[in-house]
Amino acid sequence: MSVIDLSAVDVAFVDDDEDLRDANVQALQLAGLRAAPFAAAADLLDRLTPDFPGVVVTDVRMPGMNGIELFRHIRALDADIPVVVISGHADIAMAVEAMSEGAYDFIAKPYAGERLAETLRRALEKRALVMENRRLRALAAADEGDSALIGETPSMQRLRQMIRDLADVDVDVLVLGETGTGKEVVANLLHRLGRRGTRPFVALNCGGLPETVIESELFGYEAGAFTGAQKKRIGRIEHSSGGTLFLDELESMAVSAQVKLLRVLETREIAPLGSNELRPVDLRVVAATKIDLADPQARGDFRADLFYRLNVVTLRIPPLRERRRDVPLLFAQFLARAARKYGREVPKLGRAVERHLVENDWAGNVRELVHFAERVALGLDEATPPASAATGRPGQSLPERLGTIEANLIREALERHGGDVRATIEALGIPRKTFYDKLARYGIARAAYESER
Numbered sequence: 001m002s003v004i005d006l007s008a009v010d011v012a013f014v015d016d017d018e019d020l021r022d023a024n025v026q027a028l029q030l031a032g033l034r035a036a037p038f039a040a041a042a043d044l045l046d047r048l049t050p051d052f053p054g055v056v057v058t059d060v061r062m063p064g065m066n067g068i069e070l071f072r073h074i075r076a077l078d079a080d081i082p083v084v085v086i087s088g089h090a091d092i093a094m095a096v097e098a099m100s101e102g103a104y105d106f107i108a109k110p111y112a113g114e115r116l117a118e119t120l121r122r123a124l125e126k127r128a129l130v131m132e133n134r135r136l137r138a139l140a141a142a143d144e145g146d147s148a149l150i151g152e153t154p155s156m157q158r159l160r161q162m163i164r165d166l167a168d169v170d171v172d173v174l175v176l177g178e179t180g181t182g183k184e185v186v187a188n189l190l191h192r193l194g195r196r197g198t199r200p201f202v203a204l205n206c207g208g209l210p211e212t213v214i215e216s217e218l219f220g221y222e223a224g225a226f227t228g229a230q231k232k233r234i235g236r237i238e239h240s241s242g243g244t245l246f247l248d249e250l251e252s253m254a255v256s257a258q259v260k261l262l263r264v265l266e267t268r269e270i271a272p273l274g275s276n277e278l279r280p281v282d283l284r285v286v287a288a289t290k291i292d293l294a295d296p297q298a299r300g301d302f303r304a305d306l307f308y309r310l311n312v313v314t315l316r317i318p319p320l321r322e323r324r325r326d327v328p329l330l331f332a333q334f335l336a337r338a339a340r341k342y343g344r345e346v347p348k349l350g351r352a353v354e355r356h357l358v359e360n361d362w363a364g365n366v367r368e369l370v371h372f373a374e375r376v377a378l379g380l381d382e383a384t385p386p387a388s389a390a391t392g393r394p395g396q397s398l399p400e401r402l403g404t405i406e407a408n409l410i411r412e413a414l415e416r417h418g419g420d421v422r423a424t425i426e427a428l429g430i431p432r433k434t435f436y437d438k439l440a441r442y443g444i445a446r447a448a449y450e451s452e453r
Helices: 018-030 041-045 067-077 089-100 113-142 144-149 154-167 183-192 211-219 255-267 304-310 324-342 351-359 365-377 387-391 398-416 421-428 432-442
Strands: 011-014 035-038 055-059 083-087 105-108 173-176 201-205 244-248 285-289 313-316
Touching: 011 018, 011 041, 018 035, 018 113, 035 041, 041 067, 055 067, 055 113, 067 083, 067 089, 083 089, 083 113, 089 105, 105 113, 113 154, 144 154, 144 183, 154 183, 154 313, 173 183, 183 201, 183 244, 183 285, 201 211, 211 255, 255 304, 324 351, 324 365, 351 398, 398 421, 398 432, 421 432
Parallel strands: 011 035, 011 055, 055 083, 083 105, 173 285, 173 313, 201 244, 244 285
Antiparallel strands: none
16 A cells, blocks of 8 residues: 555545445545545554544454454544444444444444535534644643634634735735734734744834834934934834734824835835935734724724725634633633643632623623633632623713613622522512513523522
8 A cells, every 4th residue: 555645634444345445435535525545444553643634434343453443542542533433233332332432423334425424524624623723722832822812613713724824925914803802912923824933023012102202113213313312223114124013003103104104015115214225124014903994984094095005914803702602712721821820720610700701791802811710710709790891891882881780780680599580580670571581682591590509
């Protein structure tokens, strides 16, 4: 058998029956799956590693090592590699046993080819998620801030894929996201995953510097360019040449600096203050903003021509409220990190913490979740929501703020009465139907407040 590159294989198909094996591999290939045949379990195990991105299909009854033994070897190597067991009628009991030990699925003979293909497509999706999260966790080991992008929701999968696709492309990128969503994390990944990763990553917060300072920070200056300029200074743009310039809070940049930045972006040349010399720069800009600069009203005095020049590619980071399914996964990461940081054991979560994870709207996004995890790790009063959660977020309309207050009063009443509907209704003084209508409106799960037995 020729050596098979498993990194380019979707399905490793193991069966000692040559005709059946080849027929299945051909059918899977026609279904769009990259399938490779193996005549014996040992042939596959000699090549299999924990970074195998695909799925294993194995017959149960084979000479030498049977399919169940192969599954157990694979599980010991990497428990997350999906294994689909194919069994004849006499071997179904063995296949069920493998399922109980963690096999992905078993399919009884005879089976339709499309049934197998559909099962394998689902298994490949699961494997892809596992491999993606491993990759991000590996990055997080070097820089734990990257864990902000861990998640299984489609929006986060798309975002990570776009980051990978754009990392090695010399195109300016606009990152749109609310405060605390991880805009600098995205910029850092775009830098580190591409060819510029060994060169400087230079960050500048446009909102943190006064107008009189930002131009000298961006463009640099020559000695004597202005009072106090005693020696030459290289600006952030020139320092980032060959690497990446990250401009945070771009919407706050002074208009005078916007004009000069636009010229630099168009010419890829820079003239420091006090100099007429034009210096070429190998520039890639990643700019971040928390407002939609495409909206003229939101844009205000931000130059439209600069926005259109930067808006070659826009990456939008979804806020936590749009990917609630990722909150528990993120929280687990942040809690483990906080426990290590403070030298504590990872605490067991109480019901109040679990409810808060589900019901809080996380206006501060990942940053707020990190701080909450740190409070829980320290054993502080994790059940007490911050004031903004009780009274609404800044910028909410009056009806929205009143709704937030009403929802929190209902939660408090449920908490006091252990989820008892009659006692809660009496305490709130509202009809039963109104009570259930409000639970549905605010997404409150009454069962979560039932007293623990």
